[in-house]
Amino acid sequence: MRMRQDPHPWQELEQARWLVRLQADAPTTANATVSAQLLDAAVLTQAPGRLERARAADGALRLTSCRVLRNLPAADQLAGLALATHLFPGHIKGAIEAERLGHVCALTPDVLATALDRLVAAEAADWWSYDAGSEDITWALGPTLASQHASVAIL
Known part of the structure; x- marks a missing residue:
């Protein structure tokens, strides 16, 4: 380092x-x-091998090249990728602590909220909400991103 x-x-x-x-x-x-x-x-x-890293990178590129994410700013694409990788198993809905999602995406809370709004406007997500009690963000992927996510088995 x-x-x-x-x-x-x-x-x-x-x-x-x-x-x-x-x-x-x-x-x-x-x-x-x-x-x-x-x-x-x-x-x-935690030392993934070359093959695992290549598969993860391929999956990330496939998701971020999805039609609904492709033309968004990089920060929004990263937020969309983070949402897709933090789904409940077998579902198109997910939840994560707002602070953790902000940390994963390197976004402040205000910028994160704006990015999530843009994901809904682009139909990458159907909706998102913030629960002040649990400080969790919940969401559902939009149909196009959900379909793309289903085709990328490693994420």
Whole structure:
């Protein structure tokens, strides 16, 4: 990872208990490397093979090239892909925490709401709603995207 010598990203990762920085043997210089130990065992076992990565990329490209997503901005396409990959098993409806969906799409809540509205206007989604109590977003895919999703078995 190229995080340079800025300590802030390292501190955030340590506070989140993702890693611990190892002591350096030599004094820190501009070109020094930082050694760290990953603490999350699940991260170490998540190494999809080349074939799995290729299939996932193919599925993502097939979904985002769907007629209803194709001409939307990249952020809206990513939101549509996120909705399609977070469906209830065997359904065209889904739910996810609003904060998590925003994080997955790298969108602020206001921008996310606008992107979801554009997905409904483009008929990529039939509807979406936000539940303030649970802070969940629920939705249903539009028929075209639902059909495309059904044909992409890996997502």
